[in-house]
Amino acid sequence: MGFKIISSLNILLLLVTISQSGAILDPHYYDKTCPQAENIINQAVRNATKYDPKVPARILRMFFHDCFIRGCDASVLLDSTPTNKAEKDGPPNVSLAAFYVIDDAKNKLEQSCPKTVSCADIIAIAARDVVVLSGGPNWSVLKGRKDGRISRANETINLPAPSSNTSQLIQSFSQRGLSAKDFVALSGGHTLGFSHCSSFEARLRNFSSTHDSDPTLNPQFAAGLKSKCPKPNTDRNAGQFLDSTSSVFDNDYYEGLSEGKECLFRPIVVG
Numbered sequence: 001m002g003f004k005i006i007s008s009l010n011i012l013l014l015l016v017t018i019s020q021s022g023a024i025l026d027p028h029y030y031d032k033t034c035p036q037a038e039n040i041i042n043q044a045v046r047n048a049t050k051y052d053p054k055v056p057a058r059i060l061r062m063f064f065h066d067c068f069i070r071g072c073d074a075s076v077l078l079d080s081t082p083t084n085k086a087e088k089d090g091p092p093n094v095s096l097a098a099f100y101v102i103d104d105a106k107n108k109l110e111q112s113c114p115k116t117v118s119c120a121d122i123i124a125i126a127a128r129d130v131v132v133l134s135g136g137p138n139w140s141v142l143k144g145r146k147d148g149r150i151s152r153a154n155e156t157i158n159l160p161a162p163s164s165n166t167s168q169l170i171q172s173f174s175q176r177g178l179s180a181k182d183f184v185a186l187s188g189g190h191t192l193g194f195s196h197c198s199s200f201e202a203r204l205r206n207f208s209s210t211h212d213s214d215p216t217l218n219p220q221f222a223a224g225l226k227s228k229c230p231k232p233n234t235d236r237n238a239g240q241f242l243d244s245t246s247s248v249f250d251n252d253y254y255e256g257l258s259e260g261k262e263c264l265f266r267p268i269v270v271g
């Protein structure tokens, strides 16, 4: 009898867990439990951006990395332990930064509404806020994501790479249910931020047996990048802004792309 009660309780709990993890996200998710959540997050993001103008680009990229590995579950925030190397210590972690902004928002939320707002939702809201702060569009963020507990450095191999060609990038997106159109639109996130030489220098020298630099790059632009990224690389911080207005969320990235003046991707062929 006792066992039966426990097992039906378990089943009930299991159902609740399943319906929560498979829950439909909701723009009003915290309306009753933490109505001030978005204000608290917005203040943390604004304050951090005031002290460090790199914060918007950092947070937008953080959201992408979080979502592409194990879904948008804040696994990108988890620290390595003696027995587990976490995502944030995986290979493409150059420029993954500003985790403190999310921690700061989370600490303030714990004071106002303990154990309510997930870190995954904080990242999603903060990413919207940095786009708005940079002059981009606003949208209502759907909420109700659950935080994951697993984060493995070796899984970052599944992030698309700057060396990938267009078909590989489209495939990487399609594995996450995203279309080629989504890929083109989301790549526009590169309207913010900076790229280190290490991310694109393979396109500048010894590119192929027939071309020293990638022939799809504008030759003058490629020459400029070469001088910014001398060999041997003496400055680990050297690189290039991703578009000509790297702190403004605008169309410049696509304009540069169509002129071969971008350093991350092979040209996107929009069919």
Ligand code: HEM
Pocket: 054, 056, 057, 058, 060, 061, 064, 094, 095, 160, 161, 162, 164, 169, 186, 187, 188, 189, 190, 192, 193, 194, 195, 196, 197, 198, 199, 242, 264
């Ligand atoms: C399509 C596949 C993608 C690839 C291969 C890719 C690759 C990269 C690389 C190599 C960098 C430069 C890192 C460095 O050298 O410091 C970068 C920066 C960045 N990426 Fe992506 N990315 C992709 C998609 C996205 C998406 C979907 C977003 C967001 C919507 C995004 C947002 C950013 C931002 C904001 C930066 C600048 C970071 C900073 O300045 O701190 N990326 N990306």
Ligand SMILES: *[C@@H]1O[C@H](CO)[C@@H](O)[C@H](O)[C@H]1NC(C)=O
Pocket: 044, 047, 048, 051
């Ligand atoms: C604002 O950000 C700065 C720099 O990160 C930090 O030292 C300070 O404590 C923050 N202030 C508030 C009110 O959050």
Ligand SMILES: *[C@@H]1O[C@H](CO)[C@@H](O)[C@H](O)[C@H]1NC(C)=O
Pocket: 088, 089, 090, 091, 093, 094, 095, 096, 097
């Ligand atoms: C990136 O990973 C290396 C080790 O793989 C680690 O030492 C470094 O702290 C990581 N950087 C960030 C920003 O987490």
Ligand SMILES: *[C@@H]1O[C@H](CO)[C@@H](O)[C@H](O)[C@H]1NC(C)=O
Pocket: 132, 138, 139, 140, 141
């Ligand atoms: C952005 O949209 C959200 C949700 O509709 C709203 O709460 C917020 O005030 C808007 N932000 C700005 C800066 O207009």
Ligand SMILES: *[C@@H]1O[C@H](CO)[C@@H](O)[C@H](O)[C@H]1NC(C)=O
Pocket: 152, 154, 155, 157
């Ligand atoms: C990462 O390592 C774990 C074991 O630690 C393994 O189960 C998993 O298959 C690996 N994933 C990838 C993508 O290599």
Ligand SMILES: *[C@@H]1O[C@H](CO)[C@@H](O)[C@H](O)[C@H]1NC(C)=O
Pocket: 165, 167, 168
């Ligand atoms: C993209 O790269 C993959 C792997 O290197 C290769 O098999 C494929 O042919 C390439 N596709 C195009 C269109 O270049």
Ligand SMILES: *[C@@H]1O[C@H](CO)[C@@H](O)[C@H](O)[C@H]1NC(C)=O
Pocket: 205, 206, 231
């Ligand atoms: C290009 O490749 C050749 C042969 O692999 C090598 O000898 C040469 O040093 C490379 N040049 C540069 C600039 O890396």
